[in-house]
Every structure is written in C-alpha cells, then in structure tokens.
Amino acid sequence: MFEKSLYDLIRGLRNHKGSEKEYINESIKECRKEIRSNDMDLKSTALMKLTYLEMFGHDMSWASFNVLEVMSSPKYRHKRTAYLAAVQSFRRDTEVLMLAENQLKKDISSPTPTVISLPLVAIPHVINPSMANSVLSDLLPRLTHSHAAIRKKTVVTLYRLALVYPETLRPAWPKIKERLQDDNEDPSVTAAIVNVVCELGWRRPQDFLPLAPRLFDLLVDSGNNWMAIKLIKLFATLTPLEPRLIKKLLPPLTKIIRETSAMSLLYECISGIIQGGILEAVEGTTEGEEVAKLCVGKLRGMMVIEGDANLKYVALLAFDKIVKFHPYLVSQQQDVILECIDDPDISIRMRALDLVVDMVNSDNLTAIVGRLMRQLRNAPIASATDDPTHDRGRMAGVVPYAESDDSDAEESLRPHEQKSDQPPPLPEDYRVNVIRRVLEMCSRDTYSNITDFDWYIDVLVQLVRVSPSTKAISTAEEEDAEETGDVGRRIGRELQNVAIRVKSVRAEAVDAAQSLVLVDRRDQMFPASGNGGLGVLDYAGWLVGEYANYLTKPEPVMTSLIHPTSLQLPSRTLAIYLQALPKVFSSMASNDQTSWTPERKILMSLLMARIIHFLEPLSTHPGLEVQERAVEYLELMRLAQEAASGTATGAEHEEFTDPPLLLTQAIPALFSGAELNPVAPGAQRKVPVPEDLDLDTPINPNLQSLLAQAELEGFETDEDDVYAAYTEPIASYTETPTAISAADRLDAPHKEPTSYQNAAEDEYLDPDIIARRKAERKERYKDDPFYIDPEVDRGSGAVTPLGKIVREGNMEVDIDSIPIMDLSFEKRGPSPAGDDHLSRTRSPRRPTRRVEIMGDETLGGDIAASNSSSREATVSPRLNHGPNKAKKSLLEVDSSGLGALSLDDEDGSRKLTRLDVERREAEEAEMRRALAEVERLRGWRLGVRRWLGRRRRR
Amino acid sequence: MINAVLVFNNAGQPRLTKFYTQLETSVQQRLISEIFTLVANRPNSACNFLPLPPLLANSSKSSTPTTPHNDTPSLVTYRHYATLYFIVISTSTESPLALLDLIQVFVQALDGLFENVCELDLIFNFETLHATLAEMIVGGVVVETHLDKVIEGVKAQGTVAKRPVNEGKGGMGFAGFGRGDGGVWAGR
Numbered sequence A: 001m002f003e004k005s006l007y008d009l010i011r012g013l014r015n016h017k018g019s020e021k022e023y024i025n026e027s028i029k030e031c032r033k034e035i036r037s038n039d040m041d042l043k044s045t046a047l048m049k050l051t052y053l054e055m056f057g058h059d060m061s062w063a064s065f066n067v068l069e070v071m072s073s074p075k076y077r078h079k080r081t082a083y084l085a086a087v088q089s090f091r092r093d094t095e096v097l098m099l100a101e102n103q104l105k106k107d108i109s110s111p112t113p114t115v116i117s118l119p120l121v122a123i124p125h126v127i128n129p130s131m132a133n134s135v136l137s138d139l140l141p142r143l144t145h146s147h148a149a150i151r152k153k154t155v156v157t158l159y160r161l162a163l164v165y166p167e168t169l170r171p172a173w174p175k176i177k178e179r180l181q182d183d184n185e186d187p188s189v190t191a192a193i194v195n196v197v198c199e200l201g202w203r204r205p206q207d208f209l210p211l212a213p214r215l216f217d218l219l220v221d222s223g224n225n226w227m228a229i230k231l232i233k234l235f236a237t238l239t240p241l242e243p244r245l246i247k248k249l250l251p252p253l254t255k256i257i258r259e260t261s262a263m264s265l266l267y268e269c270i271s272g273i274i275q276g277g278i279l280e281a282v283e284g285t286t287e288g289e290e291v292a293k294l295c296v297g298k299l300r301g302m303m304v305i306e307g308d309a310n311l312k313y314v315a316l317l318a319f320d321k322i323v324k325f326h327p328y329l330v331s332q333q334q335d336v337i338l339e340c341i342d343d344p345d346i347s348i349r350m351r352a353l354d355l356v357v358d359m360v361n362s363d364n365l366t367a368i369v370g371r372l373m374r375q376l377r378n379a380p381i382a383s384a385t386d387d388p389t390h391d392r393g394r395m396a397g398v399v400p401y402a403e404s405d406d407s408d409a410e411e412s413l414r415p416h417e418q419k420s421d422q423p424p425p426l427p428e429d430y431r432v433n434v435i436r437r438v439l440e441m442c443s444r445d446t447y448s449n450i451t452d453f454d455w456y457i458d459v460l461v462q463l464v465r466v467s468p469s470t471k472a473i474s475t476a477e478e479e480d481a482e483e484t485g486d487v488g489r490r491i492g493r494e495l496q497n498v499a500i501r502v503k504s505v506r507a508e509a510v511d512a513a514q515s516l517v518l519v520d521r522r523d524q525m526f527p528a529s530g531n532g533g534l535g536v537l538d539y540a541g542w543l544v545g546e547y548a549n550y551l552t553k554p555e556p557v558m559t560s561l562i563h564p565t566s567l568q569l570p571s572r573t574l575a576i577y578l579q580a581l582p583k584v585f586s587s588m589a590s591n592d593q594t595s596w597t598p599e600r601k602i603l604m605s606l607l608m609a610r611i612i613h614f615l616e617p618l619s620t621h622p623g624l625e626v627q628e629r630a631v632e633y634l635e636l637m638r639l640a641q642e643a644a645s646g647t648a649t650g651a652e653h654e655e656f657t658d659p660p661l662l663l664t665q666a667i668p669a670l671f672s673g674a675e676l677n678p679v680a681p682g683a684q685r686k687v688p689v690p691e692d693l694d695l696d697t698p699i700n701p702n703l704q705s706l707l708a709q710a711e712l713e714g715f716e717t718d719e720d721d722v723y724a725a726y727t728e729p730i731a732s733y734t735e736t737p738t739a740i741s742a743a744d745r746l747d748a749p750h751k752e753p754t755s756y757q758n759a760a761e762d763e764y765l766d767p768d769i770i771a772r773r774k775a776e777r778k779e780r781y782k783d784d785p786f787y788i789d790p791e792v793d794r795g796s797g798a799v800t801p802l803g804k805i806v807r808e809g810n811m812e813v814d815i816d817s818i819p820i821m822d823l824s825f826e827k828r829g830p831s832p833a834g835d836d837h838l839s840r841t842r843s844p845r846r847p848t849r850r851v852e853i854m855g856d857e858t859l860g861g862d863i864a865a866s867n868s869s870s871r872e873a874t875v876s877p878r879l880n881h882g883p884n885k886a887k888k889s890l891l892e893v894d895s896s897g898l899g900a901l902s903l904d905d906e907d908g909s910r911k912l913t914r915l916d917v918e919r920r921e922a923e924e925a926e927m928r929r930a931l932a933e934v935e936r937l938r939g940w941r942l943g944v945r946r947w948l949g950r951r952r953r954r
Numbered sequence B: 001m002i003n004a005v006l007v008f009n010n011a012g013q014p015r016l017t018k019f020y021t022q023l024e025t026s027v028q029q030r031l032i033s034e035i036f037t038l039v040a041n042r043p044n045s046a047c048n049f050l051p052l053p054p055l056l057a058n059s060s061k062s063s064t065p066t067t068p069h070n071d072t073p074s075l076v077t078y079r080h081y082a083t084l085y086f087i088v089i090s091t092s093t094e095s096p097l098a099l100l101d102l103i104q105v106f107v108q109a110l111d112g113l114f115e116n117v118c119e120l121d122l123i124f125n126f127e128t129l130h131a132t133l134a135e136m137i138v139g140g141v142v143v144e145t146h147l148d149k150v151i152e153g154v155k156a157q158g159t160v161a162k163r164p165v166n167e168g169k170g171g172m173g174f175a176g177f178g179r180g181d182g183g184v185w186a187g188r
Helices: A006-015 A020-034 A040-054 A061-071 A076-089 A097-108 A113-126 A129-144 A148-164 A166-181 A187-201 A205-221 A225-238 A244-259 A263-275 A286-304 A309-323 A327-331 A334-341 A346-359 A365-378 A406-410 A428-447 A453-465 A487-501 A503-517 A519-525 A536-546 A554-561 A564-568 A571-589 A598-618 A624-646 A661-671 A703-712 A715-735 A739-747 A753-757 A769-778 A801-808 A832-842 A863-881 A896-900 A914-953 B025-040 B054-060 B096-114 B119-124 B126-136 B147-155
Strands: B002-009 B014-019 B075-081 B084-090
Touching: A006 A020, A006 A040, A006 B119, A020 A040, A040 A061, A040 A076, A061 A076, A061 A097, A076 A113, A076 B126, A097 A113, A097 A129, A113 A129, A113 A148, A129 A148, A129 A166, A129 A914, A148 A166, A148 A187, A148 A896, A166 A187, A166 A205, A166 A896, A187 A205, A187 A225, A205 A225, A205 A244, A225 A244, A225 A263, A225 B096, A244 A263, A244 A286, A263 A286, A263 A309, A263 B096, A286 A309, A286 A334, A309 A327, A309 A334, A309 A346, A309 B096, A327 A334, A327 A346, A334 A346, A334 A365, A346 A365, A346 A428, A365 A428, A365 A453, A428 A453, A428 A487, A453 A487, A453 A503, A453 A519, A487 A503, A487 A536, A503 A519, A503 A536, A503 A554, A519 A554, A536 A554, A536 A571, A554 A571, A564 A571, A564 A598, A571 A598, A571 A624, A571 A661, A598 A624, A624 A661, B002 B025, B014 B025, B014 B119, B014 B126, B025 B054, B025 B075, B025 B084, B075 B096, B084 B096, B096 B119, B096 B126, B096 B147, B119 B126, B126 B147
Parallel strands: none
Antiparallel strands: B002 B014, B002 B084, B075 B084
16 A cells, blocks of 8 residues: 655645545545554554644544554654644543643653653643643653753643643742753753743742842843843732832843843843832832833833834834823823824734723814824725635634645745735724724713813714624524614714703704614615614614604605615514604604694594504514504504594684594603603612511402412403403593503503512512413403502502602602602712713813703712622623633643742741641542543453454454 | 734645644634735835734624734734745734744744755645754744744754655746845844
C-alpha cells in the first residue's frame, strides 16, 4: 500500500483544487487505517496528517488513544508529533487522559532536555486536578534543572497547574521564589517568573508585597524592557496596598518616561501610574501635578505627534482609565479625542466612543452627538450580504482549498505594505453601538445633560433614519428583543420617555411619533433599504394613541394605522397599533360641541366602516394579542356604528343635535383618566398594605362546593353567558354613558392587580384557575370574588378600592388619593443621584435652560436607597449568573481558584485545617478511583490488543 | 496572559492555531473566521488592534477592554506580513505594544530558521512552526523574547527541514522588517 507523508498530503491538497472535500475525506480514511498499524513511523505520520487537518476543523478526537500510543514511542520524533497532536486535539472530555499520566511523569524525568520540554509544554493544555496532583512531585525537581530552558518552562507549567489545582503553590511557590531571589539565575528564567508573578499578582497582591524590594531592584537594574513592562503592571496592583511604594516608584518611573526609547515601556509606565492610583496619591503636591502633566502630555503626544495609529489606540485606552477619576485632565484633551471619533479606523473610533461617553457634559453634548450623527448619516449602510465572501461565520469548518497561485504563498514574510487604503464602510455593530451610545449619553441621569429637548427629538427621528436593519427575529426571541437590542425599539423608548417626562415638549414628541407613523412619509423617515428602525413604531404607535389629542393630523394618522401595509407589521407592533386605533378614533369622534349634522354622520360612518374593514381580517390573526384586541375593538366599532346610524341628525343650520353619547362619552371614557407617569422600579413594593386587607379569611367558605358546582355546569349556561356578555353591559353603555361607567371600567381587576394584590398573586396563579374562572362566570352579576369583602353584602355590589376612590372623588378621578400615586419629590431624602440632577437642571446658573423633567416616582423618603436596593433585587439573580461556569467567556482561563490560597509563608507552620484534611482525603479517594480506572482501561486495552493481534494473524 | 495565537493567510486559511484553553474544534473555526472577517476589512493604515469578535464580545458583555485585570480575553492584536496574518488574543495583563513586538520576534525567529521565510515554509513545516511558538509561549505565558534563544531552542530539537526543492521559491529581496523597524516601540 502506498502511504502518504504529510508533504504528500499537502501537495495533494493543492493539486485537488475543487475537490478538496473528497480528497480530505479519503485521506482521513487512509489515516484511520495507517494509525492502526504496528509500524510506529506509519502511526506517527498518520497522526501528523490528522493534526494538520484538525487545524481546518476536521475532528480527530477519535484518535486520542493512538496519540497515547505514539507518545510512548522511545523516538523523540514520534513523541514530538504525539505531544503536538495531544495539545491540538485533546478536549476537556477526552477520556484517555488519565492513561497519559505515567507517560507524562516518565518524560518529565527524562535525562534529555528536549524530551522534558515536551510534557512541560503540553501539560498546560491537558491538565486536570487529579493529574496535577500526581505530576506535581515530578515537576518540582525540574525547577533546579541545569538547563535554564527547562527551568523557565517548568515555572510556567507549575503556574498552569496551580490554576486547576491551587495546592500546587504550597510546595512550588517557595522554590519559585528562591529562583526569583537568586541574582545568578538566568535572566530568561527570572523574566518567566516575573511573567507568572504578574499573572498571580492581581489575584492576591498582598502575598507579593514582601517581594517588592527584589522586584524593585529588577525594575531598576535589569535593563530588560519586556520584564520591566510586566513589573510595572505588577506594581500597579501592589501600590494600592502599600502607599509607601509610590514614593519609591515615582522617581524610576518618571525617569523611564523621560528617557526610554521603547514606546511600549513608556506607555506601560504611564498606564501603571494611572492604574496604580499613583496620580491620586500624589494629587495636590507639586510633584503630583508634574507627574500628571507629564503623563497626559506624553499621551497627547502619542495621539498627535507620532501619527501612529497604534499609539493613538493605546493612548485612548489610557485616557479611558483616567477619565473616571480625573475627568478634567481628559477634558483638556477633548480636541484630539474628538478627532478620533472620526478616525477612519474602526478600532480607534470604538475606543474614542467609549471614552466620550464618560466625557460628556451639558456643554459638549450637542457637539459630540452632532459628530456621531454626521458620521452615521454620511456613511452608507453596509449590510452583511454586501460581502458574502467574508460571511463565513456559520460554516462548520474551513475547507483548505488549493491555492490558485503558488507564488502568493512564496512571498516572503518580510513585510511590504499593502496598497489598498480605502476606509471600510461602517459595520453594522459599530452603527448600533454608536446609536446606543448616543442614547446613553443623552439620557444619562434622567436627561440632565440635555438643555434643548426639541433638539433631542430631532436627533431621535434622525437616528431612526440611520438605523441598520435588524435580522428577522423569530417569534420566540421577540420578547428578548429589548435585551438583544433592536435599536429601533431603544430609540422609540427614548421618544416615549421624553414625551412622558418632559411635558413641555410632549407636543413635539407626539408630532415626531406622528410623522413616523404616517405611511406616506415612511420613505423619508426610515432607511431606504432593510427594515432598520421599524422597532420605533411600537412606541410611536403608542404615543399617537395615548396623546391623540396632541395630533395635528389625526386623519392621516388614522389612515396610516389602518393602512393595508400595517397588516405586514410584526404582531407586537400590530397589537400596539390596534390599541392606538380606538384612541385616535375617539379623539376624532368625541367632539360634543358640534352638532350631529348629516355630514358629520356620514363622515363618522365612513370612518367606522374603514376601521371595521381593517379589523375584520385581524380577528383571526395568529398573534393572540392582536386577535384579542381586534375582536374587542371590532365589537366596539360595530356598536358605535349602530349607535351612529341610529341617532337622527338635525337639519343643518338649525338647532343643536346631540351626537350619540357612545361616541362623545363612552368611548373617550375608556381611554381618559389617569395620566401615565414614570414610576421608579421598586415603588410598587413600597405601596403600604391597607390595614383592613385581610388575606387570611377565606373569601368564600364554600369555595370548594362552588368549584364543584362549576365543574358540573353545562354548555347551556355558558352560551347564556356569551349572550349576556354581549348584551347587558353594552346596553347600559348606550343608555347611561356616564363617567361612572368609565370608573367602573377601572375596577376591572386586571388593570391594577399587582400593586394591591401582590400577596394574592400566588392565589391568582392557582393551578385550578380554569375551574375558578368558571365559578366567576357563574357569579357574573357580582364582582370579582377577590375583591369582595366578606363582610359586605354581596347583593349591593362589591366595591374595589380603586373604584371606591373614584366614586368618593365626586365622579372625578382623583389620582392623588390612589395610594400608588401618592408620591412627592419633597419627600425625597438626600440622594446623590436624584438631587444632583435636580439641582443641575434647576440651577440658577442657567435659568433659560430649565426644563422640567419628571423623575421616577416612588414612595417613602430614601429614593437612592430604594432605587439601589430594588435594582439590586431585580438585578441580583443575573449577577449570580455572572461568575457561573456556563457564562464564562470563551478562551477564559479561570484563575479564581488562586484567590483562596495564601502564599504568605509567615504563617508557615501551615497546620492542616480540617478542610485541608478532608480535601486531601477526597483527593486520595479520587486518585484511587482514577488508578482503578486506569487499571481497568489497561486491561481493556490489552484485551483489545490481543483481539486485534488474533485478527491480524487470521 | 495569552489566550490564543493564530496564523492565517490572506484568504483566511489557517496556518497555525494554538489555543491555550481547551475549545471545541467547531468553536475554534468560528472564532478564526470571525477574526478573519474583522481583520480582512482593515486598511493598512489602521491600527493593529481589533475590536473583540462577536464570539468573545458576547461573553464579556461589554466591548471595553479596559476593565482592569481579569481572566477574560480583552485584546486582539494582529500583524500582517505579506500573505499572512498573525493574531494574538490576550487578557489585560499583557501590554498591547509589547505583544506587537512579540509577534515581530516570532516572525523574526521563523525568518532566522527558514532563511527568508514565506508562507510555503510554514505550510510544509507546521511542526517547526509549533515548536518555535512553544519556545516563546508556554501555556499562555511568555517564556522567551530573546531571538537567539528561541532559534537555539528550536534547533536543539533537530534540524529544521528545508522547503521542498520542487516547490520553488521566487527570489525575494526585502530589506528589513516593516513597521517595527527603527524600534519605535521596540520593547527589547
């Protein structure tokens, strides 16, 4: 049989242009055969080929056992191939790993340095806690190996061991420290140790303070810039613990800043001074001012003088760290930073964007937002489909294709600059990011930076036009859309927020919403291509409905709402439109000052006919919310239509004829009433429980029998039900459409349930909810049973708390007497956030800019405390998820295990605590288990061997 | 620490993949193509730092790589040499400018081993490529930055195979290295 070498494989790959897939599959098949042979050379070659193909995404996990076989070969060449294959292909769930343990131990103890290197390099990739425990004893002596190369690799390998098995550091750290303290140690080893210490340092900085003198000497004397960088990074974590270090560090650091020719070192010095809190520590002294000036000056220099994009980028990173503590230092550099917002390089723009969000204040907001808006408007909207060649993210694997032109690959790596120099179009996620940042900047601290809300509304409308299109969201994800960030919805929410909170511009906000809703203006208002920004319609639709009386053009709005294209909208938006529909209608139809002339009658009938025409097909819409609303309002409209046609018109120019009350009173009453105000999260929880609220007494002692009775109820009564539901309440409407009926509407238990009935909620969620509903239906002439006070005679009609308030309020909805709305700014305690923005917006300094912005409403005094606590309460479940394994970032190496282990050998007695003992016992037990498993697998392997041997002999 | 070192060519073909965390093969491939998409669109005048690819950005939630010291990869550094991109993904404990130098040393070491190295050398000698990297980075921690010592370490493992003769080799004459030349931020 002809066997391919790796070289043949690669050649073949390059010669099979167009049919690489078949070629690779064929090759893998061959490898499967070759790897089973007894010839170690053949096995090893096959392994090498597989490792090569693994790079392109071809699974080789099935060969893990063969990897171990080749690893045990006495030849270095074989070993090297096998170790590389192990590093590249072993995963967390690779089971044969424990079998490798003995081989690793053997190779670590090999007399040949190159052989020792193999396990040292491989262990970080494959280690697990039980193995770590076992190879530790073999690794430790390697710290004093005669070859520096072995010593430095051992140090790092021990560090990776410690990550999965923190106990490693108990025996290893003293030895590593010894190496570090040794002046005669090879500089490479010292540098490697410093790198490791730098990784360990930020986890447990206190343990490394005793080393500070030695580290300081290394920083000053070594002359190794690589190491100096790491040392400075390490010191930045130590200085917060030991302020005296700052005084000592400052002279050498400033000396480096002034003298070094290495830009990386210069930058890290500045970065270290910033991160180590040195600027804060020396603040106020002349020395401190000098240092700050030096750092900021150098950073500015990196941005302007050098003209090097990399320096610009890292300078922005450094500024980003300063801005939180020394905003004034950064704001002095505003000019150069703002330039970066328009940098052709996206990476730099992103950094600048992050930075300006923290720099923003009421003076520069307009300018910064203006720059960003210009950017969004001028760049064409790029979509992923523009560049299909680059959209390979979903591909399962990369197929190595034959290079068309070998000369390309022969090109020397010694660089020569690429020629193409055109700026990339704005990528979508950057666009989204910019829009989010603009909204974030503007809405910060309840709009404290905004002085001109008309401007803000214009910005919002403009943002809609530059929104990138969103991917089609499946219905399941639709609810998450807010989280995943459809920017259109975010913009809409801002518009809604402004309309509600800032009464003085409500008319303008509604006007903006109106222009967004209008169908014939959609081309102007939204991006030309894609579905970008359509999410804003959810909120615009709500606004035109809720504030229909602000509309300047209700008729076109109505036309747009019931436009055939509305049927194409996502069901969530459509549902909102449906809710807006009767609101707009009522604003158009409710005028009771003008006479019911024939002309008006015809107009109204026509309008209602159109609405009905729109609603009818929706009553079978697959979206339940849409369907429900469509059915409800369809009936309402039909009734109104009946009422309109049944009301005689007055002759023109004669006496006043009343329009139908259903139009002028009943329908408006459905939607008017309480003004909607922003409520702080957690405010509901602060609503005091009414003293007479008794949740323990059974509402109806005979509930069980009622339920049983309900079960027995037949269809007949149900049909009765339906009939009654259609007739009775409606009849009462047409006859006495007074404000009381509207108030009664408010009684509907599902309007305000949670605020009062928190405790009752679990009752509400009762599993036999269906049965109870039947019972409710039976009791339909009484009110909802939850609200019935058992003392009250049922016959007189129960009164809900809200209803009572409304009635007592002399037929007027007196919002102030509703407990949840009993809120006042004055009651607010001293809260930094709240007071801050209030004082800022109301400061006499700029009286012209004063805009009343409604804050979140809440109960009780301490808004800050309540806010934070409630936010915490709502957020904490997520936070708990944070450090969860599942949420761990890709590629992340978790070093949290080190946090618990003290390296401080001052308490060197190191008594074994009970925990330690237990842990050790557990480890030993695990070891025993593992060993047993190894034995078992070995037996199995032998068996397989024997079996294979027999088969071969046959 | 360093989380991954990747090398791929101008067409996105991987030439070296080294992940210092165990990662599913399919995820590796996705990450490679995401980074390639990011890097391929960049003009040459752009800086050598990439925004986080979606796979990494999602998990860390924020795109700011400035959260001081944590285990999450926050920095993607790259350099482009002729037909190849060299990528390093790292956490914030690494210095961005020093990483650029590190890539430079890596390429210089390869150049020293292969004499006027080109992509073909790396294709046919991918074991040597791995060996060179292993001399510089072990388990995500830099162990050597000194050019001679890296080359010495690789050579100690056996002779470095030469490019197959019939693969040919265009005569390339390039003087020195590009941007790192002149030691603007030479960390050595």
